[in-house]
Amino acid sequence: MGNSQMAERYGVNCRPCGVPLPPNSDWSDLRQENFPFWGRCHVFQNGLYYRPVNESGNYLCPNCFEEPQRRQEEQQRMQEEEQRRRESERRRLS
Numbered sequence: 001m002g003n004s005q006m007a008e009r010y011g012v013n014c015r016p017c018g019v020p021l022p023p024n025s026d027w028s029d030l031r032q033e034n035f036p037f038w039g040r041c042h043v044f045q046n047g048l049y050y051r052p053v054n055e056s057g058n059y060l061c062p063n064c065f066e067e068p069q070r071r072q073e074e075q076q077r078m079q080e081e082e083q084r085r086r087e088s089e090r091r092r093l094s
Contacts, residue, residue: 014049014061021049021059037068 011023024030024044031043032053040053050060 012049012057012059014064015058016064016067017061019061019063021061035065037072038065 012021013019014021022045026045029044029046032040033043034040038050038052042051042053044050047062049062050065052058052060
């Protein structure tokens with residue numbers, strides 16, 4: 001009994017949204033990088049999809065992979081806007 005082919009070779013789906021991800025036939029472009037929200041991840045086909053190290057089957061499309069960072073940036077923007085609004089209200093009342 002031989003080794004089974006890796007799922008990446010036949011194409012996989014994004015775990016959160018279910019989008020089909022392309023099969024990986026060129027392993028020369030596979031690399032690992034550290035990311036703030038995900039930790040160490042495999043990067044397939046120059047960022048066409050990602051998989052956190054030691055989480056087999058948890059593939060992510062670029063949109064789902066970048067969602068936590070976008071959400072944090074949006075929260076920061078909202079907090080800054082709220083702070084500016086409070087400051088302008090405070091100045092207006094003074």
